[in-house]
Amino acid sequence: MSIIFGAQDATVDYSVDGWGHLPALGPVSFQIEAGQFVCLVGPSGCGKSTLVRLLAGLQAPSAGLVTINNEPITQPSVQVGLMSQEANLMPWRSVIENIALPLELAGMSSSERGHAVNSILPRLGLEEFGNAFPGELSGGMAQRVALGRVLVASPDALLLDEPFGALDAMTRERMGMDLLALWTDLRPTVLMVTHSISEAVLLADRVLILSPRPGRIIADLHIDLLRPRQLSDTHSLRFGELARQVRERIQQS
């Protein structure tokens, strides 16, 4: 099934003890088409993670609507994979056991799980580390395992909340390109939060820019760089122009 995300005038207010209501997000309205790769950028605290949680079905909007394929989102969906900034691996489980966790929870047999995990390990560059434990992995490898745990359930959409935020610049670039290769093969709908303008422009079809809290969409930029994309595209004139546009919109907000 392909997944189209939507929001119509969605807002989130948090109630803060002894203080009242904190408007955290919106109103926001948008549609993300099936198979599209969208990056979401905006200042810290503007409501990006809040928006991700709405689309993941982990919380409901205070007003307005969020939808998957035009149906209101009322609970998390197995078709939507969520990955956050921390890998959150279980230290007592091996790489294979960590990746297999969602399948185990879904009641899949051990042989089916083994098959699914083994088909995904090489795509993550982890084929030699299946029996390693999280404490033996680098930060980048741990994030690959976290990505594997999301991908193993063959989701039709990915919600990625700063998935590479804790990584050094070079590892981050490599992970971005690996994610792009996986997306090209599997074509899930992707919404990815990032603080990196160049990462957003290099990966995305569209960049949504949020204002400071409560975040509203102040720009929706189409990224017209040709695909397949390569790291060397970051040296092109068009890339520089698009990155400048994103930076200017953020600064104006």
Ligand SMILES: Nc1ncnc2c1ncn2[C@@H]1O[C@H](COP(=O)(O)OP(=O)(O)OP(=O)(O)O)[C@@H](O)[C@H]1O
């Ligand atoms: N559970 C909560 N209760 C009360 N306030 C919250 C809660 N979660 C988030 N907030 C507030 O809502 C606002 C938006 O938070 P959110 O985490 O969505 O921002 P963000 O854009 O993801 O920020 P960052 O870039 O720093 O990750 C912030 O002001 C935050 O303090």
Ligand SMILES: [Mg+2]
């Ligand atoms: Mg956040």
